[in-house]
Amino acid sequence: MTGRLSVIGIGPGDPELLTLKAVRVIKESSVLCVPKGREEGSSLALSIVEKAVDLDGKEIIEAHFPMRKTMGQGADHTDLSLDDKWNQIAETILTQLKKGKDVAFLTLGDPTIYSTFFYLYDKLLELRPDLSIQIIPGVSSINASAARANISLGLGNERIAILPANYLDNLKTTLEMFDTVVLMKVNKVLDEIIKLLGEMDLIGSAVCVSRAGMEDEIIYRDITKIKQEGLNYFSVVIVRK
Amino acid sequence: MTGRLSVIGIGPGDPELLTLKAVRVIKESSVLCVPKGREEGSSLALSIVEKAVDLDGKEIIEAHFPMRKTMGQGADHTDLSLDDKWNQIAETILTQLKKGKDVAFLTLGDPTIYSTFFYLYDKLLELRPDLSIQIIPGVSSINASAARANISLGLGNERIAILPANYLDNLKTTLEMFDTVVLMKVNKVLDEIIKLLGEMDLIGSAVCVSRAGMEDEIIYRDITKIKQEGLNYFSVVIVRK
Numbered sequence: 001m002t003g004r005l006s007v008i009g010i011g012p013g014d015p016e017l018l019t020l021k022a023v024r025v026i027k028e029s030s031v032l033c034v035p036k037g038r039e040e041g042s043s044l045a046l047s048i049v050e051k052a053v054d055l056d057g058k059e060i061i062e063a064h065f066p067m068r069k070t071m072g073q074g075a076d077h078t079d080l081s082l083d084d085k086w087n088q089i090a091e092t093i094l095t096q097l098k099k100g101k102d103v104a105f106l107t108l109g110d111p112t113i114y115s116t117f118f119y120l121y122d123k124l125l126e127l128r129p130d131l132s133i134q135i136i137p138g139v140s141s142i143n144a145s146a147a148r149a150n151i152s153l154g155l156g157n158e159r160i161a162i163l164p165a166n167y168l169d170n171l172k173t174t175l176e177m178f179d180t181v182v183l184m185k186v187n188k189v190l191d192e193i194i195k196l197l198g199e200m201d202l203i204g205s206a207v208c209v210s211r212a213g214m215e216d217e218i219i220y221r222d223i224t225k226i227k228q229e230g231l232n233y234f235s236v237v238i239v240r241k
Numbered sequence: 242m243t244g245r246l247s248v249i250g251i252g253p254g255d256p257e258l259l260t261l262k263a264v265r266v267i268k269e270s271s272v273l274c275v276p277k278g279r280e281e282g283s284s285l286a287l288s289i290v291e292k293a294v295d296l297d298g299k300e301i302i303e304a305h306f307p308m309r310k311t312m313g314q315g316a317d318h319t320d321l322s323l324d325d326k327w328n329q330i331a332e333t334i335l336t337q338l339k340k341g342k343d344v345a346f347l348t349l350g351d352p353t354i355y356s357t358f359f360y361l362y363d364k365l366l367e368l369r370p371d372l373s374i375q376i377i378p379g380v381s382s383i384n385a386s387a388a389r390a391n392i393s394l395g396l397g398n399e400r401i402a403i404l405p406a407n408y409l410d411n412l413k414t415t416l417e418m419f420d421t422v423v424l425m426k427v428n429k430v431l432d433e434i435i436k437l438l439g440e441m442d443l444i445g446s447a448v449c450v451s452r453a454g455m456e457d458e459i460i461y462r463d464i465t466k467i468k469q470e471g472l473n474y475f476s477v478v479i480v481r482k
Contacts, residue, residue, distance in 0.1 A: 016262035112387035112394045135388040146353035147376040153353045157408040162401040
């Protein structure tokens, strides 16, 4: 196996927020692999990158990522078709690497923050325990959202919590214990969040950033004015006490 | 006032982790302002940036940042000398902007993650409520540390907590409630952390990354082998259950 696999965080959406390293490694890779999901369409990742790097002549692999977790703890091992899909993507990448081609796997934001790549990572290592994978960090959408709203996520001894907002258990306790709480992907649970923040008198401490750094970015300083059904998947609520 | 003030996250230390935007705005700015603290020496920020951008002819302002918080909640308003220092830095920057010069304030990692810039931000807005400040996000040392250790910080519905480790209260509760706990600046409290993680049977789930992305980076897979006194200020422990 001679090709190199790199997992690249391409940042939140603004092509200028790609790092120099991301640009260099994408240029050096002959194959680009992009996840093709319902919400994170491959067209989005590619449309960001092609504004900063010439993609002419690159081979593009669009991998349809299963939405459910199929490996590790809590996995549904009985669903073989999902496991088959992961296997298929892993095999496709390994085939390219065996041909000596460098493969760049593109991921929005930063690879270590809720990127589905890490499901694939386990599968790749299962098939090739000696595979070396280079992970290139990127600007996370969380940091970009805070920057766009001109707020700090934490200072001095302050504590920060990051929660996928579809996991509302203990949200009240978390809001009590932490100085800053970042709620990811709030589009489906915004009404419940507004209700709880209202009860805790925290509406004035919340800001919502939708599609930070993208062309259609919106910053909502009053989250009660947002219509839940109009809110995008890439929306973050930051509660800063 | 015609000059523009930009606050730029320069990433964790690897000059290639600067974003295209950071490079462009630094090139366009005639004045660079760098914090000069005990731990975050200005020489460090400048030495990273000068590997990616030609700094010849730039005016460099080294601002000695007070270590204690002097504004906002919990501030020590009786210590006038600290407040004077913040005022002095703010005035220095405003003077440059008034001359029409673009000023770039450089901060390691990402500006919204524990950057002392936000103390200055309040002071600047106090003096000039209409001042527009551009915050350019960067790769946070947290994301870079996780990438270097090849671990995800969160997947699916997992919850992430980020704690400055000198704030050990409730650490046990936080470790119980969250899937991933990131402990910042652990160099002074490592022994206490190892003791608690040992009691909770979490030693095997912890990894320590010191100076992620810098030339002298070290990754410790067994944190009990680390000598606390040898550990650097830029050290992060990630506990991933």
